[in-house]
Amino acid sequence: MTNAQDKPDTRAIRVAIVDDHEMFRAGVIATLQPAFTIVGQAGDVDSSVAMIVQTKPDVVLLDVHVPGGEGGGGTEILAKSAPYAPDTAFLALSVSDSAQDVGAVIRAGARGYVTKTINAADLTAAIHQVSEGYAVFSPKLAGFVLSAFQGVPLEDSGTQARADEELNRLSAREQEVMRLIARGYTYREVAAELFISVKTVETHMSAVLRKLQLSNRSELTRWAAVRRIV
The missing domain is CATH 3.40.50.2300 (Response regulator)
Known part of the structure; x- marks a missing residue:
């Protein structure tokens, strides 16, 4: 004991x-x-x-x-x-x-x-x-x-450079929202995870799509998967 x-x-x-x-x-x-x-x-x-x-x-x-x-x-x-x-x-x-x-x-x-x-x-x-x-x-x-x-590269250098450049367009909070949405979280689940309102999630998501020149969350998921961001 x-x-x-x-x-x-x-x-x-x-x-x-x-x-x-x-x-x-x-x-x-x-x-x-x-x-x-x-x-x-x-x-x-x-x-x-x-x-x-x-x-x-x-x-x-x-x-x-x-x-x-x-x-x-x-x-x-x-x-x-x-x-x-x-x-x-x-x-x-x-x-x-x-x-x-x-x-x-x-x-x-x-x-x-x-x-x-x-x-x-x-x-x-x-x-x-x-x-x-x-x-x-x-x-x-x-x-x-x-x-x-x-010290193994996690990405092809060209892909990594593009991903970094695109991510730099987003604020830290927008990146958090983007990653959760790309992994399949609902707006309500994102709001609960980040302790923000659903309306705030919607606002960040709109900014993410605009800055990355994407149309919807399906395109965002593909964009993130190709760049191995999620």
């Missing part, structure tokens, strides 16, 4: 949350606070870097697409804060499961990458594991992670 004293004291693990969705941050904090010590939260690049440098958490839950700074999102936060918080482990927690996002943040130094579909128990376990020095990834991301560590 396991003695209560044998169980790890996760409350000693100091955690910070970086995500531009305030309601999502609040939900994560409410979920984790009984088990961990929450030392900070932030929603943009500059405030995230300042918070991490000041508090030096044990683990940072890091969204990939965070506004502000020079537009580098989670990878920029890693690059700017990691030198000043060398003992901090970064665990990407993102709605995105694209090869580009996974590869970029792992190469930047994140110790793990899980998607926002993770449940509370698995997230708690992932935080504890990365705090102990282990790498943690959602199972279906394994191939992307292997490619990133081996």
Whole structure:
């Protein structure tokens, strides 16, 4: 029988949350606070870097697409804060499961990458594991992670360049909406996932189609599949 004293004291693990969705941050904090010590939260690049440098958490839950700074999102936060918080482990927690996002943040130094579909128990376990020095990834991301560590190109260079150029037309939020819609989410499901209204999803979707010069979600799905964005 396991003695209560044998169980790890996760409350000693100091955690910070970086995500531009305030309601999502609040939900994560409410979920984790009984088990961990929450030392900070932030929603943009500059405030995230300042918070991490000041508090030096044990683990940072890091969204990939965070506004502000020079537009580098989670990878920029890693690059700017990691030198000043060398003992901090970064665990990407993102709605995105694209090869580009996974590869970029792992190469930047994140110790793990899980998607926002993770449940509370698995997230708690992932935080504890990365705090102990282990790498943690959602199972279906394994191939992307292997490619990133081996330095294997995830795309043909020409296709990658075109995809990057087209993606740069979209804001970070529009990219999140685009990826979910391309994976088959309904507008209502996207709204629930991103903590925004259905009307806001419709507005972002209209902007995505206009900027990419597409007519409907079927064309968007084909566009994303060809570029291996989803």
